[in-house]
Amino acid sequence: MRIAELRNHPFLLLVLKDGESEGYFSPELVDKIKQQLIDMSLRIASDNLSIIYADQINKGCEIVLGITNLGLLALCDNDTDKAKTIIKTQGIVYCFRAGWAKYAQLKTISPSYFDSIAITTYALSVNDTADISARHANLIKEGYKSAKLLDVYKNIAATYCASSLLIDNDEDVLLFELQRYLNSALALLLIDSDKKVFTSSLYQAFNSYILSTKKELILEKIQSSIVTLTGQLSILTKSYLQEIDLLGFSEFKSIINQQVDVAIHIQEILELPITVLNELHDDFEGGYDFHADDEDDIAYLRPDEQ
Structure with missing residues (x-):
């Protein structure tokens, strides 16, 4: 995430901006990516928040940005050239799905823990340089601790x-x-x-x-x-x-x-x-x-x- 910290934007937005300015992404692809991000944001807001209020739609956009950013980082290992290739060849939805798969890992650890983590935890604003990968890794770590507590609790309770x-x-x-x-x-x-x-x-x-x-x-x-x-x-x-x-x-x-x-x-x-x-x-x-x-x-x- 060093590049994001230096340039004060999430990694995904920097890759999109660079790809567009370099001519690597065609105007048609850029328009398609923007529309897909909007559609996904509205879907997230509709399913998890509310599309009645503007701030909730904005939050939906931030969630999509955060999860897509997480997926892209997982796919490209912080390599900007590789990231641009992935976006151009696989598409932005592919990156979002990769991020969503990471988010869904929480449920495989413990369904109750997954339910306790608000999806807004993964939200990123356009000027947010937080390390979303580190945030996710910490949630995974806490999830395993929660699952271990429940496992030990059941084991001890069965006896006492x-x-x-x-x-x-x-x-x-x-x-x-x-x-x-x-x-x-x-x-x-x-x-x-x-x-x-x-x-x-x-x-x-x-x-x-x-x-x-x-x-x-x-x-x-x-x-x-x-x-x-x-x-x-x-x-x-x-x-x-x-x-x-x-x-x-x-x-x-x-x-x-x-x-x-x-x-x-x-x-x-x-x-x-x-x-x-x-x-x-x-x-x-x-x-x-x-x-x-x-x-x-x-x-x-x-x-x-x-």
Whole structure:
């Protein structure tokens, strides 16, 4: 893209301008290219934006420019002479289709990720010298990361999810739930359980352990349990979870280290079955909630004031 940066226009426009000024492109070809670009812009605006508003039509033109530019760069490898030959022999629509094929690569990585990327991301204005190839490469990279997150999430959830699995496409939600699954796996290892999901008795055992054991001993066992847990993961899964910093268990360690309402805070970061959660929040059904709602319970039992 160096030539574009030097001359302050997208590569495609520079090639068209040079080809026209050099007489390499005939006036008839130039007119045909202009008409095809207009037609494609209107089609893009009609399918993805709106042809009612002028600014939307302009945006359609910028999208066509960006995608065609991407395709031409992929075909000619930034070689202007080769680019002019491609346009003259194959046509501008051929370049657009090559760019569209690059754009469609996002869908092959992850349909949900593809849907999250607005087509306007590929728009280029006439004075835009941004490297559209680098932009696309970065989107591809992010797409693979998104797909990997979903793959790892499904893998971990299959073992540690305590309820029906409903997959959210929001990456923040996936990361939050993935950390909860891992926290629960770690918590079960702390009480030397080989189970993957908490039961009421297991949670009582875990709760007793964190309340009756010195924090130094708990933190020490956390470290050894992390080693055990990571040893159960595949190399690729372990590497990915380390990369996104989910195997540090910082929040888990912080709750233990602070020793403030540990039993209340720890349950918020764990994946617990609904039966266990019901017991934790319903004193009068035989469960326990560490007295978190005693005032409400007492108020409920008092007779109405006359």
